[in-house]
Amino acid sequence: MTLRAALLALALAASPLAAQGVEDWVGRGPNEMLADAGWRAALIARMGEAEFQRLSDDMGVEVPVTREGDWVVATGCMPHSCGQVAGFAWHLERGSLVAVIHDDLGQAIWGEAASLPPSLAAMVTP
Numbered sequence: 001m002t003l004r005a006a007l008l009a010l011a012l013a014a015s016p017l018a019a020q021g022v023e024d025w026v027g028r029g030p031n032e033m034l035a036d037a038g039w040r041a042a043l044i045a046r047m048g049e050a051e052f053q054r055l056s057d058d059m060g061v062e063v064p065v066t067r068e069g070d071w072v073v074a075t076g077c078m079p080h081s082c083g084q085v086a087g088f089a090w091h092l093e094r095g096s097l098v099a100v101i102h103d104d105l106g107q108a109i110w111g112e113a114a115s116l117p118p119s120l121a122a123m124v125t126p
Helices: 003-014 030-035 037-047 049-058
Strands: 061-068 071-078 081-091 097-103 106-110
Touching (some): 037 049, 037 097
Antiparallel strands (some): 097 106
């Protein structure tokens, strides 16, 4: 395990997300999640401040948070340009966080690309 991976694991374990009812976010807006201190801290630990801002910008038009199997998933797209999409998801059993951005700057994935929930996997181009 790399130092970055170890630090991320510690940040996620200490995150309020690990203790709170992540499923309670289902049906709510992703932008509400992005404004929440716990989600913000976990996402910044995963992707960095600049990429968190990119994710937030690319999720301006939001879709209500859903549950896909063992994932709680938040997605959205850039206002007036829904070819630019982004999303993040929390695995309920593993406590892992993944994020995807596909926009004019390119494609970026944080987490295991092979284990993305369907709505995030659909954002990824081969």
